Amino acid sequence: MSLGLAAPCLAQETAPAPVDTPPTSDPRADFAIVGIGVGVLPDYEGSGDYSVSPVPAAIGQLSGYRFVLAGNRISVDLIKDGYGPTWDIQAGPIGVVNFNRSSRGSIDNPQVALLDERGTAIELGGYVGIGKTGVITSDYDRLSATISYRYDVAGVHESGILTPTITYTTPLSTKALVGLFASAEFVERGYGRTYFSVTPAESARSGLPIYTAGGGFKNWALGAVATRSLTGDLTGGLQLVGGVVYRRLSGDFADSPVTQVGSPNQWIGAVGLAYSF
Structure with a gap:
C-alpha cells in the first residue's frame, strides 16, 4: 500500500508562519524537515485487515527547489516558489515504489494470501499544478491543485495512474498548522488486472470466484493532518505530526473478490516526530 498522502509531508507543504504576523524566517532560504513515524494501513489495497509500518518523511528546499519524501513516494518541484502572497506554478518528477501484494506473509486474509504474489512496481512520472498563498485566513495559508501521472517501469502492472489532488493548509499560530486534502x-x-482480478488458477487455489477487473475510476480520498511544535516553532525544532486518510474504492475495484473479502473502505493513519532546521 502507498502512503502517498502521508501526514508529515502535507503538514509542511506551506512555509511555516503564524496567522497574523510575518514569517520568522526567509521562506526563500534553504531548509530541511526530516521525520519518522508509525503508520497503520491495510495489508493490501482492498483489505479489511491492518498492519503497522514505519513511515519515513522529509521535505526541503535547496536553491528554491522543493522536494518531498512521503513514505514510498518522492517528488521534486522544479519551478521556484515566489515570495509572500502569490501564485505558484508547480511541475516536476514523481516516483512511487508500490509494494501492494508483493509479500504473501504480510497478508492476513487466508484466501487472498493464496493468490499469486505481485512484484514491486516502480511507478515514475510527473506532475503539474498551481497554488495560491494568502487565500482565506491570512497571508500564509495555501490552496493548491495538482495532477500527476505515473507509469510502472518495472513490468509489474505495466500501466498508468492519474491522480488529481486539491490541498489546503493554514497555520493556526507560530506552533500549529493544519491541512485538508481531497484526491482521486x-x-x-x-x-486492475494485476491487483483486482482473479485468474482460474488462483480461483482454484483460493476459493475466490474468477474475476476480471478493468481500468477507470479506482477511488476517491479525503484526509486531514496537523502538526504541533514541541520545541521552538514551526520554522525550527521538534514537531509532533499526525494525520488520517479515508479512501473509498469504486467500480470494478470495489466489486473485486479481493475487496469483497476485505473492505472498499480504506483507512490510513500516521503519527510521528519531525525535526525542522
Whole structure:
C-alpha cells in the first residue's frame, strides 16, 4: 500500500508562519524537515485487515527547489516558489515504489494470501499544478491543485495512474498548522488486472470466484493532518505530526473478490516526530 498522502509531508507543504504576523524566517532560504513515524494501513489495497509500518518523511528546499519524501513516494518541484502572497506554478518528477501484494506473509486474509504474489512496481512520472498563498485566513495559508501521472517501469502492472489532488493548509499560530486534502485515482486496465482480478488458477487455489477487473475510476480520498511544535516553532525544532486518510474504492475495484473479502473502505493513519532546521 502507498502512503502517498502521508501526514508529515502535507503538514509542511506551506512555509511555516503564524496567522497574523510575518514569517520568522526567509521562506526563500534553504531548509530541511526530516521525520519518522508509525503508520497503520491495510495489508493490501482492498483489505479489511491492518498492519503497522514505519513511515519515513522529509521535505526541503535547496536553491528554491522543493522536494518531498512521503513514505514510498518522492517528488521534486522544479519551478521556484515566489515570495509572500502569490501564485505558484508547480511541475516536476514523481516516483512511487508500490509494494501492494508483493509479500504473501504480510497478508492476513487466508484466501487472498493464496493468490499469486505481485512484484514491486516502480511507478515514475510527473506532475503539474498551481497554488495560491494568502487565500482565506491570512497571508500564509495555501490552496493548491495538482495532477500527476505515473507509469510502472518495472513490468509489474505495466500501466498508468492519474491522480488529481486539491490541498489546503493554514497555520493556526507560530506552533500549529493544519491541512485538508481531497484526491482521486484513475488507473489503466493493467492495474486492475494485476491487483483486482482473479485468474482460474488462483480461483482454484483460493476459493475466490474468477474475476476480471478493468481500468477507470479506482477511488476517491479525503484526509486531514496537523502538526504541533514541541520545541521552538514551526520554522525550527521538534514537531509532533499526525494525520488520517479515508479512501473509498469504486467500480470494478470495489466489486473485486479481493475487496469483497476485505473492505472498499480504506483507512490510513500516521503519527510521528519531525525535526525542522
